[in-house]
Amino acid sequence: MPPQFLFVNKDAGSASLTRSNSTEQSSINSHVQRGRKHNRSASSRGRYNRGSRQSSARESFSTMVDSSESDVATISYDFSGLPTNKESSEEYDAIESSLPSRPRSHSQRRRRGQFEKFQPKRTLRKSIDGSRRYELFKDSKKDGKSVVLLNSAHLSNSPRDITQISSTSLDPFSQSVVKLDAHVAKLCWYFCEKYHPSVWSAESRTSPGGSYTYQHSAPAVIRRAMQNEVEMNAILACMAARIENVDSIPGQGTDKYMGNALTAVRRRFSSASRHQLLLIIFHLYAGEAYRQNYTAAKIHMRAAKALFASWGGLDQIPDPCVKELFIIGDGHVSAVLLEPCDLPCEYDPGSYWSVTPPALQLAQAPDLTSIAPALLDRVTAGDFPDDLGQVIQETAECAWVLRHAATGPADATKHAARWLQWRHAAIRHRLLSMKPSNPCHDAVRVALIMWILISMVLLGLQRLGCLIAPKLRAILHRQACALARWGDLVDVRMWVLSVGAMCSSIGGVEEEWFLDQLLATGLAEQIRQFRSKHPNLATIDILRTFQERFFYHDPIQQVRLKRLADLLEDPMDHPTSRTSSPAPERNSSSPI
Incomplete structure (x- = not known):
């Protein structure tokens, strides 16, 4: 049987695939010895002295422990389904056999010396120079023998890097459990560069350079998934679902x-660690949510909650990144369904100026009455329930931090972004748990959820807002015949309708319905009357001024505000505008 050779894809600093220095050779051997004892061949045993091998092994050991510490311990499940921490003795023994141990004691060295006295003396082979080795290599080829000279100076055709022998294959040595074709590589890239930063979008969009707390965990997840069939297929399913349903x-x-992942998870469930299972379940959960299969997503969430219980609760999960993934994902799915969250939001940081050290504050506590003054006036007047009024005030604080976060020093900006990430999540968590009895207050509650999502969550304007818009329409439609219930909150109703219009799918039935309602309030006619007195003002400027009396974030909303202004400016282009109600007479309480 011809000999088999192990090629190792080394780093860019290596001379070639086969020319290795002593450190690289020792590192390679330490890895191939993990599963079984590796007997060095006679031709390679004397190539390096014992001291260099031991020092190289120590370097390899320290590097391996630093980069893959979590791989040493595995989790096994008993028949009751409760996970227990238990190391695999086979893996432990393999690691121990390949890693340097502590120096031997005096008695151990003495016993070894006594043993070596009875062993035959070994003659050391004299070193052979490069030219002599090449001659031996040629002779061996004539004899039909197979000899590989790893450091031969005469193998001039040896490639200097992997691209010289494989310019198309992404995994030339087939090390990944999933075939890495161009499409799989694109999905992995999407996970690291697009998806992962978007989860913490409040941080990544605000912080300098797009940095965020768990920026370096995404490549580690992909590296581990390449060795696990279930995790890789779950990630691929999640990314494919997002690209199909969010990026269209x-x-x-x-x-x-998704089918591959579900099949593999049933086969490998008992052998996977709890941490790995959590990541797999999350990606299956998110993938089903992206394609609006919420029933299946809820099943995955129940499985995740059972795993949380095995740790002693959500707050006991050792990996904070995984914990935050579940809390954020649960918040988004619950917002789309307008249901209370399944998981508690444990990260409410509190008021910005109460929890932020003075050195990290963007500014001293300002007067927030300039943020959403129309809504804050209604809160002061008692037009909203206490819990809803409290949330409106907290949202005004978030809006101020969002507006000024990018203007402060780097440390202050980073702190503000992290604070914003969890403060608005906690606010949405409380809004989703509210059940106002007044449908007008319920409409304001939903409009607040939608505005927070579109202004502070990357998926808000892309996906979440248009999924919630039909539910806001249903709430308003149920009490459309009782417009008198709004009383003197006509301007609040206009803002709620405008939020619904700007969040709806472009050209969809929801956008058309919200525009009809805005035209019925006489908003377009009021804008024309105002422009007749102020001809230098454009419709979009008037609308922006109106929006700023409530909640508005121009960098995110300006594109949809421009579209709304165009539709209101030319209402005859709208197919149902001719049947709209006539504009009411303008009075002192007119919102424009």
């Missing part, structure tokens, strides 16, 4: 990857 690019293979 079909043909990503969501069903194939």
Whole structure:
């Protein structure tokens, strides 16, 4: 049987695939010895002295422990389904056999010396120079023998890097459990560069350079998933579902990857660690949520909560990144369904100026009455329930931090971004738990949820807002015949309708319905009357001034505000505008 050779894809600093220095050779051997004892061949045993091998092994050991410490311990499950911490003795023994141990004691060295006295003396082979080795290599080829000279100076055709022998394959040595074709590579890139930063979008969009707390965990997840069939397929299914349903690019293979992941998880469930299972369950949960299969997503959430209980609760999960992934994902799904969250939001940081050290504050506590003054006046007047009024005041604080976060020093900006990430999540958590009896207050509650999502969550304007818009329409439609219930909150109703219009799918039935309602309030006519007295003002400027009396974030909303202004400026282009109610007479309480 011809000999088999192990090629190791080394780093860019290596001379080639086969020319290795002593450190690299020792590192390679330490890895191939993990599963079984590796007997060095006679031709390579004398190539390096014992001291260099031991020092190289120590360097390899320290590097391996630093980079893959979590791989040493594994989790096994008993028949009752409760996970227990238990190291695999086979893996432990393999690691121990390949890693340097502590120096031997005096008695151990003495016993070894006595043993070596009875062993035959070994003659050391004299070193052979490069030219002599090449001659031996040629002779061996004539004899039909197979000899590989790893450091031969005469193998001039040896490639200097992997691209010289494989310019198309992404995994030339087939090390990944999933075939890494171009599409899989694109999905992995999407996970690291697009998806992962968007989860912590309040941080990544505000912080300098787009940095966020768990920026370096995404590549580590992909590296580990390449060695685990279940985790890789779950990630691919999640990314494919997101691209298909959020980016509207079909043909990503969501069903194939989801089916592969579900099949693999049933086969590997008992052998996976709890940490790995949590990540797998999360990606399955998110993938089903992206394609609006909320029933399946809820099943995955129940499985995750059972795993949380095995740790002693959500707050006991050792990996904060995984914990935050579940809390954020649960908040988004619950917002789309307008249901209370399944998981508690444990990260409410409190008021910005109460929890932020003076050195990290963007500014001293300002007067927040300039933020959403129309809504704050209604809160002061007692037009809203106490819990809803409290949330409006807290949202005004978030809006101020959002507006000024990018203007402060780097440390202050980073702190503000992290604070904003969890403060608005906690506010949405409380809004989703409210059940106002007044449908007008319920409409304001939903409009607040939608505005927080579109201004502070990357998926808000892309996906979440348009999924909630039909539910806001249903709330308003149920009490459309009782417009008198709004009383003197006509301007608040206009703002709620405008939020619904700007969040709806462009050209969809929801956008058309919200525009009809705005035209029925006489908003377009009021804008025309105002422009007749102020001809230098454009419709969009008037609308922006109106929005700023409530909640408005121009960097995010200006594109949809421009579209709304165009639709209101030319209402005859709207198919149902001719049947709209006539504009009411303008009075002192007119919102424009």
